[in-house]
Amino acid sequence: MPAKFSLALMLFLMFNGCRQKVATPSATDMVEAHRPLYHFTPDSMWMNDPNGLVYHDGEYHLFYQYYPDSTVWGPMHWGHAVSRDLMHWEDLPIALYPDSLGLIFSGSCVIDSANTSGFGQRSMVAIFTHHHMGREKAGDTTFQYQSIAWSEDKGRTFKKYSGNPVIANPGIRDFRDPKVSWDHIHKQWVLILAAYDKAMIYTSPDLIHWQESSTFGIPGDTRLWECPDLFPMTVKGSGQTKWVLMVSIQKLAPNGGTATSYFVGDFDGKKFIANPKDQKWLDYGKDNYAFVTWSNLPGPFIRGIGWMSNWQYAQAVPTKKWRSAMTLPRDLTLQKINGSYVLSSMPTAEVFDVFEPAASMAMLSDKPVQIPEACYLDVKWVPGASEEKISIFNQQGDTLIIGCQRQENRIFVDRTKAGESSFSKDFAGKHYGVLPVWRDTLSLRIFLDVASLEVFANNGECSMTEIFFPATPLNMLQTGTSAQNMSVGFRKLK
Numbered sequence: 001m002p003a004k005f006s007l008a009l010m011l012f013l014m015f016n017g018c019r020q021k022v023a024t025p026s027a028t029d030m031v032e033a034h035r036p037l038y039h040f041t042p043d044s045m046w047m048n049d050p051n052g053l054v055y056h057d058g059e060y061h062l063f064y065q066y067y068p069d070s071t072v073w074g075p076m077h078w079g080h081a082v083s084r085d086l087m088h089w090e091d092l093p094i095a096l097y098p099d100s101l102g103l104i105f106s107g108s109c110v111i112d113s114a115n116t117s118g119f120g121q122r123s124m125v126a127i128f129t130h131h132h133m134g135r136e137k138a139g140d141t142t143f144q145y146q147s148i149a150w151s152e153d154k155g156r157t158f159k160k161y162s163g164n165p166v167i168a169n170p171g172i173r174d175f176r177d178p179k180v181s182w183d184h185i186h187k188q189w190v191l192i193l194a195a196y197d198k199a200m201i202y203t204s205p206d207l208i209h210w211q212e213s214s215t216f217g218i219p220g221d222t223r224l225w226e227c228p229d230l231f232p233m234t235v236k237g238s239g240q241t242k243w244v245l246m247v248s249i250q251k252l253a254p255n256g257g258t259a260t261s262y263f264v265g266d267f268d269g270k271k272f273i274a275n276p277k278d279q280k281w282l283d284y285g286k287d288n289y290a291f292v293t294w295s296n297l298p299g300p301f302i303r304g305i306g307w308m309s310n311w312q313y314a315q316a317v318p319t320k321k322w323r324s325a326m327t328l329p330r331d332l333t334l335q336k337i338n339g340s341y342v343l344s345s346m347p348t349a350e351v352f353d354v355f356e357p358a359a360s361m362a363m364l365s366d367k368p369v370q371i372p373e374a375c376y377l378d379v380k381w382v383p384g385a386s387e388e389k390i391s392i393f394n395q396q397g398d399t400l401i402i403g404c405q406r407q408e409n410r411i412f413v414d415r416t417k418a419g420e421s422s423f424s425k426d427f428a429g430k431h432y433g434v435l436p437v438w439r440d441t442l443s444l445r446i447f448l449d450v451a452s453l454e455v456f457a458n459n460g461e462c463s464m465t466e467i468f469f470p471a472t473p474l475n476m477l478q479t480g481t482s483a484q485n486m487s488v489g490f491r492k493l494k
Contacts, residue, residue, distance in 0.1 A: 280343065
């Protein structure tokens with residue numbers, strides 16, 4: 001980098017290296033317009049992809065793409081927060097700053113229990129993309145490459161490896177977002193990253209020396225891939241093991257813009273083998289992107305979190321002090337439905353713990369009922385008409401609609417009139433989620449949080465995540481469906 005830039009960066013690090021964000025939102029923040037009450041947000045400034053998700057010594061680590069000087073995207077750092085229950089987060093100082101090799105883009109963290117790297121027993125190793133803006137501006141396509149850093153104090157401080165980068169760019173402009181895991185089956189480290197319109201797989205014995213093994217992509221598809229993840233799962237109700245490759249797509253998702261997709265197949269230690277045309281969607285809503293999983297979990301489950309926004313409008317949404325939130329943490333389940341593999345997602349058990357015990361509320365008429373602005377709704381529904389719906393609204397007329405269409409075998413969220421949307425032509429709209437099978441009773445678990453909605457249909461066989469920006473919180477619920485085929489219960493925050 002030019003000397004002038006390096007000096008500016010050194011001064012930035014000197015004056016900002018010890019800055020620590022507020023651990024949890026203050027009382028003022030909690031009443032700030034659109035600030036969630038039970039979703040993670042940065043105290044201030046810009047946030048996007050979750051990074052480095054790792055569980056270590058009782059703590060869930062959430063690193064994330066962070067720009068500390070603006071509420072729009074800028075030179076990327078790794079923000080950092082920790083939690084013991086996935087719902088109450090303590091913000092820590094920035095974990096990784098830009099350096100002479102570039103900005104700090106997305107990546108992952110692992111615990112090197114066997115000290116394969118030599119960095120120390122049970123060290124926390126971060127694997128991330130360096131993005132060199134000088135090379136990019138000069139027209140050099142090799143401006144992204146993979147580097148590592150390690151921590152011996154539970155992620156509070158990191159030392160960058162002197163031999164970075166550990167994976168050089170092979171000549172691909174978009175070459176980023178490494179996700180590393182220990183492959184217990186083949187006894188090796190496996191790294192998967194996004195290489196423009198495909199995923200590339202590397203293997204290593206020590207996290208330092210990497211060998212390219214294979215690629216996976218959709219023939220003829222030129223959409224940009226990001227934030228891939230690769231892991232084995234046991235198919236529910238059987239002893240069969242399948243491998244899941246998740247990847248986020250930057251455009252042309254089912255409801256427009258960005259979303260997280262997945263493929264189900266097999267992995268032989270070198271190649272991921274699946275039908276490249278059998279791409280499915282983890283979440284059909286507009287606002288679940290870059291969903292990735294935690295490593296080193298304390299149990300036999302797959303758990304992850306996503307960025308609750310969409311690149312079509314993420315930098316323009318009407319929040320002032322901060323931008324973006326994370327989805328609820330979710331557990332994933334792989335099952336076979338009608339001969340096809342389906343990856344279901346449901347909020348972790350810890351999510352339900354933040355709500356008070358259930359309060360029954362039967363819908364005896366179609367009159368409005370008041371609900372908390374942040375709550376959990378449990379809906380049991382036997383749809384009869386071709387389209388049925390629930391409306392959640394405020395006195396100003398902002399209205400969010402959740403419904404189903406039995407003939408089309410789908411659910412929907414309509415935020416067309418749910419509040420401010422003039423900031424983007426791509427925001428307002430009626431969005432659809434496809435059910436893998438229609439069941440006589442439709443179960444909807446709905447999480448409402450001031451300016452976001454997460455809907456899980458039939459135990460997460462279909463989920464939808466949507467954000468919205470009403471003038472005042474939505475606190476009324478109404479349905480035109482009779483009490484004979486619907487019941488609704490709600491639980492408010494403790």
